[in-house]
Amino acid sequence: MSCQELRSVPFFAELPPALLNELVAAARERHYEKEELIVLKGDRPTALYAVLSGVVKLACQSPAGEERVIDLVGCGEVFGESAVLLGNPFPYLAAAISPARLLHIDAETVLALSGRSAQFAKRLMIKLSTRLYAHMRDLEDFRLHPPVRRLANYLVGQGAASSRGEAVISFCAPKHVIASRLGMTPEALSRCLRELSDSGAIAVGVDHVRVLDAGCLQGLSGAQ
Amino acid sequence: MSCQELRSVPFFAELPPALLNELVAAARERHYEKEELIVLKGDRPTALYAVLSGVVKLACQSPAGEERVIDLVGCGEVFGESAVLLGNPFPYLAAAISPARLLHIDAETVLALSGRSAQFAKRLMIKLSTRLYAHMRDLEDFRLHPPVRRLANYLVGQGAASSRGEAVISFCAPKHVIASRLGMTPEALSRCLRELSDSGAIAVGVDHVRVLDAGCLQGLSGAQ
DNA sequence: CGTACCTTTGATGTGAATCAAGAGTAGTGG
């Protein structure tokens, strides 16, 4: 583990070298196979996790055992901070969707640093607040937007808005996982994609979407 | 404004006197009428809010203008921290449900203190994490539990579990507001209350619920 | 006492889940 690698994760990127060294000392790298579990719902938090490569899903499970994907966390992202800070059991399960390399950063160290370094505390506060905002958007989406609009929102959020020409968004997971993330069944996602493609806003490929009319998408997605 | 009053808000209760004095200096009290707006969705955050008395609803609005209650914040609670820390526009609207007294604590001061005091930063991190956990539970509820179960969860969360005898839970807002908070129509809430009362778990009063069989409620609510 | 609002109850409608095939797309082994 090198400082270099740690700096590739935006969450850590701007921290001063002294802190990075402490974090590196508290970190260990681990490889996960496709579908391998990382944490179970209810586990005591022993580490903060950073995804170096691959994709990880966070999900909750119904009593019947079906699972709903809460979020997909990709390369360079971090998860588990709130559990570590609170010391509460993880409220969700985490599992690798593809083969993945993760960094485990010892919970004790994170906790200690959060008390000792104002800069680190600041990063944590910003990360927590950002996550909270994201969750609020999700909750709002679920509570007042129909599936098509949730899909449009998702595509816009994935960068459909960025280029004015034809942006291409590739799915980081099989469609049924994306469907679950968006709170629908695979069948529903399929129909929503078709609806958007019929309206000319997008062209659907096997594992990607080509954005033809970003304006239309954004109109649907409610962004001004 | 006195330190005494500030200390009545759990969020501030354990802070050292020096900090409390700074906070008091940055605080001003304001009264709101029933239904008066406190912040609009999209407002720049100018303060952290603490509820001294009354009840405040946080809500989002659909394009059509109907609103969905995200949370009800009562006496001794605090809201707006994430907006202040991030400096992002408020993602929801806040309005008094009943006549209310609020404390506005200047955003600049909050921001400055969060950088200067490890203790204050810690409180903020814990508050943010706790809120995140609450949101996760909400999202889970919406995504995989039917209305009756959401109601049961809510009642248990309100303290139905505490006493083993007959707990009484009084609604802090008119039923249609509670209904919105629980993601249902007033009609649906009415039917859910009836269902629980028919099953003998609760007895429904005008503005309260008497819990007769906490075990049954908790069984429904999924808590072990 | 009457008006206005909140709540309950019943009848109806609809969006999305579920159920059930079928079509496309890999991976495997002959």
Next chain:
DNA sequence: CCACTACTCTTGATTCACATCAAAGGTACG
């Protein structure tokens, strides 16, 4: 290289839970 199997994805038919609509109690307040 081509069949064979196992998925994943799409499409259509059906069902169901909840929202919506409509109207009738209740309750509070002037």
